[in-house]
Amino acid sequence: MxxxxxxxxxxxxxxxxxxxxxxxxxxxxxxxxxxxxxxxxxxxxxxxxxxxxxxxxxxxxxxxxxxxxxxxxxxxxxxxxxxxxxxxxxxxxxxxxxxxxxxxxxxxxxxxxxxxxxxxxxxxxxxxxxxxxxxxxxxxxxxxxxxxxxxxxxxxxxxxxxxxxxxxxxxxxxxxxxxxxxxxxxxxxxxxxxxxxxxxxxxxxxxxxxxxxxxxxxxxxxxxxxxxxxxxxxxxxxxxxxxxxxxxxxxxxxxxxxGMLKDDTEAIEGIRVIRPGYAVRRMRTPRVPEACIVHHLVDAGMRVGKGDVVAEMRDVWGRPVGNRVIRSSYEGLVLGRTNGVYFYPGQPIMTMAVRDGDSLTAPYPDTY
Structure with a gap:
């Protein structure tokens, strides 16, 4: 101090x-x-x-x-x-x-x-x-x-x-x-x-x-x-x-x-705390393949597997678009859905926490 x-x-x-x-x-x-x-x-x-x-x-x-x-x-x-x-x-x-x-x-x-x-x-x-x-x-x-x-x-x-x-x-x-x-x-x-x-x-x-x-x-x-x-x-x-x-x-x-407080640790209550058993990193995924309206089928805190359906794609009249659904490319945890339902090609519909096999330290990239 x-x-x-x-x-x-x-x-x-x-x-x-x-x-x-x-x-x-x-x-x-x-x-x-x-x-x-x-x-x-x-x-x-x-x-x-x-x-x-x-x-x-x-x-x-x-x-x-x-x-x-x-x-x-x-x-x-x-x-x-x-x-x-x-x-x-x-x-x-x-x-x-x-x-x-x-x-x-x-x-x-x-x-x-x-x-x-x-x-x-x-x-x-x-x-x-x-x-x-x-x-x-x-x-x-x-x-x-x-x-x-x-x-x-x-x-x-x-x-x-x-x-x-x-x-x-x-x-x-x-x-x-x-x-x-x-x-x-x-x-x-x-x-x-x-x-x-x-x-x-x-x-x-x-x-x-x-x-x-x-x-x-x-x-x-x-x-x-x-x-x-x-x-x-x-x-x-x-x-x-x-x-x-x-x-x-x-x-x-x-x-x-x-060491700033000396009393007992508090329980974290009232929210979802998820410990998947392995390290995870954030990733903006999956992304829409074409312009569409997205109907999310998963929400924050849900676990999804690779290949699981996470959303439906529709046109402005509500008809199915393309392959009809969006599947997750990764196993992981949904951190949150991207705000809104109208998406252009390549935009992510949510952010996930996916398995992270990298070290918690890394050299600065050559481009830096």
Whole structure:
């Protein structure tokens, strides 16, 4: 626990919850945008846990989980410090849009990466005001954080799950590989303590191509080697109270594992927790072969086998299309259905957790 920890305009006080703000950016209309800060510190020393939420404006369960977690009842039991920022994208939250109107891109791809990008290319757009804000906030996070959780939502009706990134290392660097292995072991214990379904991220090449190393948790994990993961909390705009309660219980269990709470582990109740008996990773599958209207026949949490029928295909009049049905190409678990029923060729109709035979560490791809 850092002495006199200050974040934005607020300084931690042992035994108290403090509220403040982190000045993020200025608008050309003369007002400024800030990120609200909740800073809770116990009376005894311990680790520092950072919690963030609300980086996508349509994902609003995370702020509620933070508000419910950080209470006066928690303080007497707390060893260490919680730094929480429940609204990383105020513009998106206000307008209920995933991306902020002033950045026009996914804000969860704005965080610093390990590779140094040249700032002298005149044809390259400079970072947006929001990206610069996140870069500054990142420096504050890694100065004090021992652990980091970023709360998100996946799809309507989807499972609650912990999304675990693979730890990337420099090819040919044995010491960096060893550090990655040690960090992967710590991260495994952290997501196991959280107690929800655990799903691994994409393989390394897809991970880099999708810029997932530039998410909030990916940046903290890959660049600064701080244990971090994304907690996906089901539906976004109509949060599920049971998932919010389970997220609070899971976060307290992470705090128990980290030594921030000394009482007994809580059971994760009220949600489906699936342990398939083998490691799984997320995959957007299956995909429609032609333009059609999809009638899903499976839902989040259901297990499917390779070749199982998971949906029917119809035209706009309701008549069968093509082979009439869509079959799963993999054995696995349905994490959630893609929103909507109207699909173009190649679009995925759901996201599954499929068997993952890859290591939890991997070298950076040659293309990076």
């Amino acid at each position: 850092a002495d006199l920890l200050t974040v934005g305009n607020v300084t931690a006080v042992p035994g108290k919850i403090q509220y403040g703000q982190w000045e993020a950016l200025a608008h050309p209309t003369g007002h400024t945008e800030f990120f609200p800060i909740i800073l809770a510190q116990g009376k005894t020393a311990g680790p520092c846990l950072w919690l963030t939420a609300g980086i996508h404006g349509t994902e609003q369960a995370g702020p509620l989980a933070i508000y419910r977690l950080i209470t006066e009842d928690l303080l007497p039991r707390l060893h260490g410090t919680i730094v929480a920022l429940p609204a990383l994208n105020p513009a998106g939250l206000r307008t209920m849009q995933r991306d902020p109107y002033h950045a026009n891109d996914d804000p969860n791809r704005f965080w610093p990466e390990k590779k140094v990008i040249s700032a002298t290319d005149p044809d390259r757009d400079p970072p947006s005001s929001l990206e610069r804000a996140y870069q500054g906030l990142y420096e504050e996070i890694v100065t004090s954080a021992d652990y980091f959780i970023d709360f998100h939502n996946a799809w309507i009706g989807s499972l609650s799950f912990a999304l675990r990134d693979r730890i990337l290392y420099q090819p040919g660097d044995a010491a960096d590989r060893d550090r990655a292995l040690a960090l992967a072991e710590r991260l495994d214990k952290m997501v196991t303590a959280y107690g929800h379904t655990v799903v691994n991220e994409y393989p390394a090449e897809t991970y880099i191509r999708e810029k997932l190393h530039r998410t909030a948790s990916g940046s903290v994990l890959q660049k600064s080697r701080i244990p971090a993961f994304t907690a996906e909390l089901g539906t976004g705009l109509v949060p599920d109270p049971a998932i919010i309660q389970a997220a609070c219980a899971g976060t307290r269990n992470v705090m128990r594992w980290a």
